[in-house]
Amino acid sequence: MSTKNQILEKGTENITPERQRLLRQNSQAQKQETTVSVEMPTQDEEKGRRSTSSMLKSQKKIYWRSPITMILAFLFGLGSALALHGYYSFLDGKKVGDSFQQQNALRIGTALAFITQISLVGSVHFAYVQCLWRALKSSEISIQAVNAGFDVTSSLLSFTNIEMLSNLRLASFLALIAWCIPIASLITPATLNVNSVMQVGSQMVNVSTLQIAQAAQYFNFAYTVPNQGQVSQNVQAYSGPRIILTRLAVATAGTGQILSLPAPFINATYQQNFYGPFVQCQTANSTIANQVDLAAERAEMALDPSIREVSNEYFAFVPALVNLSGVPLDAGVQVANLSDVNGAPNASNQLWMKFPRYPPDVTIPNVTDEADPYYLSCDLYNASYQVNFSWVNGIQSISMPKPEVVAVVAYPTNESSITAYEESLAYSAFMWALSSQLVGSMGFYQSTSSNGTENSVLGGIYADENQPTSGNNTTNTIFSEIYSNIGQTSLLGSSDFNSYFIKNHALQGHTGGVFSPQRLQDMAYARNRTLDVLIPELSSNITLSLIIDPLLAPPTMTNVTTTTPENIYSYHPFDVLLAYALAISFALLANILGLFAYFSNDASYDNSFSSIAFTTHGIHISGLSAHEKLGELPLDPKVARRKLLWYMRDNAEAGGYGFHLV
Template identity: 25%
Template sequence: MAPSTPFPAKHQDSYRGSKRSPSHILTSEIDPRLHQGPLSEKRFSIQAPLIVCLLVAAAFGFAIGHHFWYRSLDSTVVQSSDEQSWSIRLGTACAVLTKASLVGLIGIAAVQQIWLMLRMKAMTLGGIDGMFAIMHEPTAIFNRELLAHGKVLILFAAVSWVIPLLTIVTPATLSIRSVMSSSTNLAPVRTVNFTNSEEWATAEGAGMIRGPGTAISRLFTEVYASRRIIPQDPPSPNATYELDFWGPSYKCEDINDFIKTRNKPTWNISDSYPGSPYKTFRDAFFGELPDASKKSSKPSGILYQAAAPSYMNNVLLLHAGWDSGSSIVCQLYNTSYTLSISFINGDRSIIPLAIRYLEPAAWDHSAGRFSGLSGPDTVLPTFYVTHLLFSSLMVNIIRIGVSCSLSFDGEAKTIPLLQSSLPFCPEVARGASVCAYFQNPSACRNQSLSRAIEDLSRNFTISTMGYEFWEGSAMTTVPMTITFPQNQYSYQQSTLLITYGGGFAVAFLCLALGAFAVKRNGLISSTAFSTIMLTTRNPDLDDLAAGRWLGSTPLSNDIAKVRLRFGHVRDRDGDVHAGFGLDGTLVPIGGARSAN
């Protein structure tokens, strides 16, 4: 079998001898009939415009549906991981379908642009291959002829490659965020119950109270040693509620203010300290604390002294240093508490909203000892034990010697006082400043001995909410606001709308260029096989394809460099029709000039 050649035998010798391109081998005389315009019927089908309209409607529908779907989810609670997955999957499906619709529009417009370019300019067969391949084969962009003359078509291809980014950006506009939500419901919480004196006291014969019990003593020790309210197990890691209750606390005043506001004695004169009975409270105060009456500007050696006379009605008498202005009287009161209690990640904070002194505990030591035998309306054992606890902590004497040595009224008895914050208060610390004792002012809450004692008594009362023997009896129900983390959908609306808007803008630009190409072409074209078949009916192309019927790639250079164009051509029978032909053998449709 003879080897295949690109041209028939009648042209072989001239082609080999002259080294000319195939476009110059064919006849140079063009039939005048080729200038008469289109020779075939132009049909305008409604199918393509209908497809374009459907694709536009589909793209808008899926994009708008995507937007409204995500907006319906915005700030709503994620019920389950499955719901979350399907919500995002549905959004991704909308993005994919929107992308497919837009790419379809661009593809239709690009085809019209290809046929317009083929009518307007002659291109090599390799360049034409690049035009037909560029929409689905990115490597076609490296065709030099396409880069030089097909910039609009390259724009179409670039847009079709970028549009799929919609499927990455838009589904990601729906995310999950953790927000703190709250709900308010009635809930049981711990409170106090000072009518329940279980394990508060040790007793002696006939039910008399001998002293504080071990459980409440441990709690009191923890309060004054830690200088804070004892932590409590939260009803919920993040909760807020208000609590009202009543309980004991001390009200402390300067002795002069105390005397001015009292209209009657707060002690039993007939049961006063042995000796001449005190006629006034001032006499009783300075009788119990004789050093407090000294007016010397020099230290007496006493930094602190306190007394809790049994004949007085739950009163603590204190004097600090040698300053006569530091004479303090603390009276035990029944007090109303209104607290705002918050737990944040299990850590409690308490804000007093209102603390009101109701009535003083107007009964003496004898009434307190027998309070376990009396009714709760008379004397509460818990109040009496509270006064015993504070008396055991505070009743003491601290002396400082000339050599800066400290001495106490009983070493062991003084240890609790030194563990508390009271010696660091300015009234005490001033007298020891020369010897550098108690020089930590921040340890004294409220920077005042009076306020520190009041604060300590309130901390103790509030801490009894965690008293182990009240666990079942000290409960109440209050409105509680519980805050908890909750996963919610978060929709970045602007990102989705801008992304889709950009995609639609470039797609419609391409569609407008395609419509312009249709107007110039006068008909709607496609890249279907039938279109290629019908537009390549040309004897010159038959000769060019001789021996290469399988259409294998890549093309040989001699074939790839042949320049073709779409226009009016003549077949073997001399009939004129529209189709592809070798450059120089046809007349452009519409009478345009041939370009090389």
Template identity: 30%
Template sequence: MDAPRGRWGLHWQAPSTMVAFFIFGVTMAVGHHLFYKRLEGKLVVGTSSDWDLEAFLHGQEWKIRFGTALAFLTQSLFAKAIDQAFQQTVWVAARNKAITVDGLDAMFSAGSSLLSFSKLEFLRKATLGALLGLLKWLIPLSALVTPATLTVIPWTSFSNSTKPVPAVNFSIIEPLYHFYESVREMDYGFLSNNGITPKLTRILSSAATSLQILPMKAIAPNSTYEMTFHGPSLRCSRPEPIIHEAIHLMVNSTYEVVYQWTPERFAQEMSWVAFAPTENIFQYVYLGLKGTIPLASNKTRVEFLKFARICILQGDSFDNQYLCEGVVGFDESNARNVTYEYMSTLKSADGSANYGRIWVWVNASTTYDCVLTDTEYSARFVYSESESMQRVDPGYNFTWTENDLYGSYFATAGALSNFLTGAIRSDSEGSLIVRQTRITESAIFGALNLKSEVGDSGPGLSSRVITPEIRALARGKTAGELIEELSRNFTLSLFSVDQVLSMNLTEAVVTVSSQANVYAYASRNLVITYAVTSALSLIAILVGLVSLLRNGVSHEIGFLAFLLTTRNPRLDNFTLDQSMGALPHSEKVKETKLRFGFIRGSNGNMMQPEWQSLKTSSGDDQGQTGPGRVGFGFENEVQPLIKGTAYL
């Protein structure tokens, strides 16, 4: 009876399984990437239930579940491919070297037990198998990284549309200015505000004391737009010599009213004097310019003393009919250029009302001629979420133009005149003395000079009055620059007054932002993780394929494989008292070295089954030509397998 022969050759199942698991793993990895890429940037949809069709298709929880499932499948497929390669590799190690039973047990169980890696013999004699086994254990760690590459983050989206936006209509002045309370020759002394309404006064006061532009009602939540428009502002410059002389004389007159005598020096103690010149002052400036009546004349001095007492210091009037005009209003149909009005004053003896000029003396030497000027503003209006209001970005741009003024521009100049007009000085002890002016409420106060030391009789104010905190408000700017800034902030603050806003004056591109939660995908982390995982799996498969070729047959690790490869009567006798396989295993058995190969008999001949005798050409086992048995045997009874040789 002919014995069955062992089959050489690779069965398709082992290599195809390795490759198939790898391909499916790569496919799942690509699918995971495409799934997350499709979600990237999309809105997170909330659902009322977690287990209906809507939740299944759109719910955030299900998106996370799908991603986790893809990550689990991907790592499982890669781990299975590596496991197939690992099985082929350990059989190569079992054939090449004799290994103790304990080492073989660790080697064949490394794919399912981490304790196997504590066996040094396994690591030393089956290093490649140990690496593949360890890789199989590490591959699932990729599932800790890849699902977390999809997160939910807050996102701001923007939509643009062109629509009408509110703009200050400077032809509407009624809420800000009462024309008939300021008509020339009717507003006497200091008993009124020259027609400026309390509302406009409050706006200026709020802008000055808060050091910022007042907010306005929002046209829409989270809206932003830019707008260019014209409005008033003061332009402060060093005056012409005749005006400088007039301001000088007015400060001197103020000092004289205070001390009731003409000072020997020029009012060094006065730190601030500001006023809006009247028609009479203009006339004397004209006459002084022409040389008709010098500014130093007694007639001029009397006029200036009256003005200083009534309009600057708010003292008792020499003449109860004396007029403090301030900035005089005019009808919007008679809009005119303030610079032109001033030039007309100098060219004729008729004089002219003050349509927008404020003269300032500051720090005992510096003078300013602040002129109401048409200004082109380019401002950005942004939404303040904390206030639910629209605010003007402080970084607005402006340009002074030569355009004529709108009829209502004078209202802002009048309010500024009321705010600035007055005097500030200090006494010999450094105490502050303020008459009428309200600049102490603004950053302008921080630009005034300090005395060099306490008790100093020179110009400036005491450091007890202007503290470092107040000084910091000026931000290193001059008084003239701060007056200009206040006038612009005041104009921009008019957007907070609904009564003077119109929606049909201009349009702008309005950008509305909205907050939402969207999916964010860190593709780089997922791609790198899967690229490394795929590369390591591919290397493992190549090692497994090479092991298959070296083995010449396809192996697996399972009960049937060990049943077929341990049919050795000597092993049966050696383990006779260990047939239960119960723990603990015998140390003698564990330390016995076995090897997988061609098994010889105990007498030096090849082991024979009862039904066949083996024939040799020379009478010893080295010339063996007949069929023999393959399996695990003791180190001294096993010889290496020869590929292609017929074995039982």
């Protein structure tokens, strides 16, 4: 047995029988190989080696599967990015739907972003490997830097190797690109948001429409009784407003606002044009003013004898302008009794009133300032309404211009025209319900019983000169009184009542401020406006409030604009396009550099074990021929199927340690 075999046997005494068998086969294969001399090569041997090198170089060729895969990965990433942009653009403005659909959208977007990321990174990795091998072929570099170069795509710590950054600059740049591209995938999913918006649509819907101008609907607004003895038995005699009309008028006057109407949808808008009653007021002429004074005097004379009127601050009534048979002309216009249905024939569609109003130059009045008497006349008109109704989250909002007056509405006495008579019935019932809230009086009064004294505040202003103003008996104290439903309405805050409340505040003995806190609140509620403004506003508010009742405002098909809150997708493409434009641009640059490296290397490489092992000069796996293509792709199938065995020998001269072919 040769010395070499003795050493081999000695080195394998402690190896399993199976491994000893494999090593013997390897030893026998080595016997057939030519022993490589470690001496300096001769000239002929050097020529042979050069010939072998030229032969190997001539056998080099690019393995096109590698660059094609690099390009396809780039194109796949580009396509996935475009697909993500297209998908998000398709969802933009679409309704979100249920939670399952929303989650699906996020899953698809995340999946496309992930595919884009791994495709572009994979493409850059191909280019990086080729540029790395190209740099290693032309650099003198330490093993530590080589390790960092092969490890930089999986560990950021490799960037701390200065030698790698210095000698493998291009490869390091491509590795940095591979690390930065995934940042784009963090930005893109956040560009698809869910916003709550109002979707606008329109549809024909039944909504309440006021029918007061329709002659055939008068019986829903006014009480009537058969009028016996008339030309036509169909004629109904007017006897006042129906309870529903009065109730709605009282509610509207009390709140000072249009009542809440039925909303077709929680968010809806529609417009209606219709005819309805409207009361308009103007300064009364001298004739009406004289009649108001006469009526006020008659009302004062009708007081209880034990009470004396000190000051009249408000007097309003409906004049009885028709059917005054038996009343002397010099008696003046009579006051219609709106609380008596039998007095309905002796009324009118007018409202006359008198009250003291401060001059415009008196901005902050006090108890000593004199207010001038002011006369107001209000008439009932048929007017054209153009109203915009809208609801936002169920909150009502109504806007309209001032109603356009068409004609004065006559009181229902002329029965020659049945249609006109029936129309005036409903309108007159409206005027009656409105006037019932305003007629009456306000003033200061004093008891006339003997041995009494007057209030020290107002007594000096209103008391007779001969009447005593001091004493212990306070029976004759001046008091204020409101004999009108207007005290229950928002109109009480009108600036036309400032005279009454200034004196009343002083009458109560208050010295701080001109008005009480309650009066200031009422003034703010009415915005301190005058009656000639507030009464027309109240009339239009009552007209619109009638729509709340289905008997007075039956449903009519109307085009309604609806706004429905919906969750929709909102896509912000700028962020996506910017992020992916940068990622794709750098990936494209990497591909161009990679292609250059492929042609420069004249071969295709990867960072597999075989590529590293076969390109390492002087460190080779025993049993492989020196002509194994220096690690280029593709790997020879025969070589790929060879098995390696790692072993160690006691005697380094007998082969040392490392991988050996089996």
